[in-house]
Amino acid sequence: MTLFKNALYLAWTDTKVRYKKSVLGPFWLTFGNLIGVLGLSVVWANLLKEDMQTFVPSLTIGMIVWQLIAGTIGEGATTFVRQASLIRNVAIPHWFFVIRALSRQIINLLHNLIIVVGVVWYFDLPLQAETWLALPGILLVLANLFWMTYALGLLGARLRDIEFFVNALLPLLFFISPVIFRPDRLPVDLQIIWLNPLSYFIEIVRSPFLATIPSMNSYLVTVAILLVGMALTVVLVKFKGRQLAFWV
Amino acid sequence: MAEIIFDNVTLRYPIFNSRGMSLRNQLVRIATGGIIESSVGQTTVVTALKNVSFHLKDGDAVGLVGHNGAGKSTLLRTMAGIYQPASGTIKRQGKVATVLEIGAGLEPELSGYDNIINLGMMMGLSLEEARALIPEIEDFTELGGFLQLPVRTYSSGMTMRLMFAVATGITPEILLLDEMFSTGDAGFKEKSQARIQKIIDAAKIFVFASHDMNLIKNYCNRVFRLEHGSLEEESIETIA
Numbered sequence: 001m002t003l004f005k006n007a008l009y010l011a012w013t014d015t016k017v018r019y020k021k022s023v024l025g026p027f028w029l030t031f032g033n034l035i036g037v038l039g040l041s042v043v044w045a046n047l048l049k050e051d052m053q054t055f056v057p058s059l060t061i062g063m064i065v066w067q068l069i070a071g072t073i074g075e076g077a078t079t080f081v082r083q084a085s086l087i088r089n090v091a092i093p094h095w096f097f098v099i100r101a102l103s104r105q106i107i108n109l110l111h112n113l114i115i116v117v118g119v120v121w122y123f124d125l126p127l128q129a130e131t132w133l134a135l136p137g138i139l140l141v142l143a144n145l146f147w148m149t150y151a152l153g154l155l156g157a158r159l160r161d162i163e164f165f166v167n168a169l170l171p172l173l174f175f176i177s178p179v180i181f182r183p184d185r186l187p188v189d190l191q192i193i194w195l196n197p198l199s200y201f202i203e204i205v206r207s208p209f210l211a212t213i214p215s216m217n218s219y220l221v222t223v224a225i226l227l228v229g230m231a232l233t234v235v236l237v238k239f240k241g242r243q244l245a246f247w248v
Numbered sequence: 249m250a251e252i253i254f255d256n257v258t259l260r261y262p263i264f265n266s267r268g269m270s271l272r273n274q275l276v277r278i279a280t281g282g283i284i285e286s287s288v289g290q291t292t293v294v295t296a297l298k299n300v301s302f303h304l305k306d307g308d309a310v311g312l313v314g315h316n317g318a319g320k321s322t323l324l325r326t327m328a329g330i331y332q333p334a335s336g337t338i339k340r341q342g343k344v345a346t347v348l349e350i351g352a353g354l355e356p357e358l359s360g361y362d363n364i365i366n367l368g369m370m371m372g373l374s375l376e377e378a379r380a381l382i383p384e385i386e387d388f389t390e391l392g393g394f395l396q397l398p399v400r401t402y403s404s405g406m407t408m409r410l411m412f413a414v415a416t417g418i419t420p421e422i423l424l425l426d427e428m429f430s431t432g433d434a435g436f437k438e439k440s441q442a443r444i445q446k447i448i449d450a451a452k453i454f455v456f457a458s459h460d461m462n463l464i465k466n467y468c469n470r471v472f473r474l475e476h477g478s479l480e481e482e483s484i485e486t487i488a
Binding site for chain 1: 355
């Protein structure tokens, strides 16, 4: 339990180190995303002939959830490799590094929440009972990101190509996920996005903010991915986890 | 009570060349059913420890000797629980602290103070407990104002002082040291010896890998010689 708390604290230290001597610090991320959201809103709202009032909030929340997912998965494969000197010199349970990496992403997410608050306030989004459903949504996404980081970290330590492979795949996953557009508002039927598991992750966090209850289907798929992924990760850790110190 | 029991421990570790680390070669290997296995995905397996058995109990101070590459560092890592054996059983009881590699686990951009807290917390202390280590470490390391500077500005001797002070500051029951006193000056050697003596006197386990027979004679009461991964105990008197 102490170690779990320590992982959270050290994630905060990591964040401070990352932005040492910069004035804005982690708010550079917030700033970068703000610019991204503004730019994409102007371009895509016009291209898709969408109403700013509904389009901007949807895009903003989609982007921020996507940042969390892509950031975590993109760095997942280097979770253990980056900590190689620690892993080879101090006996620390491996989940410690997973929690530490994931917490760093959550800290980034919290900085980005400022944009969400800004959008909710500016567009006067109705906060109602459904909005609370975003909370279990984000928890489900984080649980999924936990096993993904753990599994990718192990695989990435053994096979160094995984990191590049995942990062090559991420842009594709971005294009076939409903980050920019709303799936129900497209002129064409884009069923392909529902082959992308990340689409469901975005749906269950974003829909509550837009005053719709996420579909049962989204929850089922997310929970199914969680259970299968966790089971595979447990097997991977059980049979290969002992080798990690030799791999990094 | 601290204890380490090794029973017939064999440790092999794989060394992957760049091809063994590559996904393409792993796939080719599956696809070709292993016919050209010899040329792809080569991994060399080193048997670093061979059927090693021993029993360490409270008050044991062990000097590990052996030529370069004999397996001293590997044995220390296995004792610490970092490396897992291929066969045999290991029983370990007691809180372990290690100083194996200079600078391992330190964040070069952070100050000495921040690194003390980081290291302490990674060894399982709470934030308050880690903070409480500071006065004593200030005193022991004699680094003074340097503790406020980023660790990247430290010399290897200063880094060693800091790491040793944290590792022994958490009052471990098992202290594992790899050869490292070469970087410390005379004053540090004297102080560290006193600390090690305190740990041994508190009836704890101390294991120290070194090439310096005088140091081993000073610190230790048992001697293990490693040769090509095989371990043999020698009498401390016969050590030249």
